[in-house]
Amino acid sequence: MIGFINDITEYGFLRNAFLAVLLVSPVFGILGTMVVNNRMAFFSDALGHGAFTGIAIGSVLGLLKPIWVAIVFSISFAIIITIVKNRSRSSTDTIIGVFSSTAIAGGLVIMSARGGGFNKYSSYLVGDLLSITLSEIMMLMAVFMGVVVLWLFVFNKVLLISINQSLAASRGVNTLLVEVVFTSAVAVIVTVSIPWVGILIINSMLVLPAAAARNVTINVRQYHLVSVVIAQVSGITGLVLSYYWNTATGATIVIISAFLYFITLAARSRFG
């Protein structure tokens, strides 16, 4: 650990990665609480696929920063799924499945069409946290602050909708608008994190800390606190371990949160 602190002061890339983890983990912890409460685990997975397509489109357009196209695309994707889900009477699972697979297929077609250069994009599958730059950290900082401010204003409404939509409507909540705002926020954090975490495990970052926290908490204050702490602890531990083991950082973080999840699960069955 002392060695790691020395390395952090010495190597800029490690310092950047560490800052990125400090900023991104709490956002995952916070938004994850309501993703899990709303049974949206599959939905947020689809958002990851949407973001992948967005990155593909951005690259095709030849932009230096495909991330902005990806953000716009995945927000639109989130809004469309939310509206279709609310309008349609088909099962939510089916609708999300349709959108999700269409998005990932579209992304793959676009990327492979460019002269078989798919390998160039394979980093998006696993992610590479150590390659993050300072300007990208600034963007994460903005996202972090944006989510916290948003959460101050919309959380109560999101919670009420998750308990009962009609009840929320009877209280004058514009349920569709709030849902769209919430899913857009999830879409943004998923999109900006994909290059560092990887599309394969992005959803676990969102779901695992909250899923672990709800095993051992009884109100939303505890729920948020424990979820953020678990996200942060697994983020930092995962980064340190991946640095020494030379493994994929995102995956190592997820392994740690999964480990914490099973500990809380055991604690729950013991204490009821």
Next chain:
Amino acid sequence: MDNMRHKNGCRNGCCGLCCTRIENFGVAIGKNEILKDVNLHIHCGELTALVGPNGAGKSTLLKAMLGEVKHTGELKFMDEKGIRNGQPLYGYVPQHLNFDSGSPTSVLDLFMASRFRFPAWLYSSRTIREKVAGSLERVKASHLIDRRLGALSGGELQRVLLALALDPVPDLLLLDEPVSGVDQSGMEIFYNTLTQLKENYDLSIILVSHDLDLVLKYADRIALINRTVLSSGTPQEMLDEGKLLKTFGMSWYKGKIEFSRQEEKGDKSV
């Protein structure tokens, strides 16, 4: 005091006639017409029960009133001051919460999310806590404030939801099968609380129910719904006209009704 306010309103011709009129309500989802030509007068200080077979559109009617389901027609509301006021203040008790029972959401969280702007995840101040406890005390449930929603029994949950629907005191209280999954004594307690609240706050209550026994006992008016309003009236009128029996085809129920009539006659003679 609320009662006095209301009586002032009576002079303006509000109560006694009606406070809320549902006029020509219709709801269609796609080509499927769920409700058509629904006309109802809801009287202040009265409990109006909506009865009808499954899929008759009773819950949909409540959701249309709340504005959650798109509808044709109008809802006209007149408050106690006699001022026409398009949108009444609703209190709503849903049929099922259908929430995830493992969710770490306490009764206090539910109230904070519904009643306060202050974000429930951040901090719960003493003032908020005391206000919530006060609301819960109306239905004698202040001891449940820190319990997880998923850990409440069916009856406890309904009382909490009723307390929430009454905070702030609404113009119109809508209850969708409020006592499904609650045992017999729980139901009696719930309906007695409702009757008391109705009298204390002069509430207009609309209640969807399948339980004819309880409806006949506690409702002031019954509206028979099956895609439209088939008929409405006081429980006695509905029994006399035999409309409840006809619509439901509940020959099995006839004995019970005759029995209850005899009981009532017995009561009168005493």
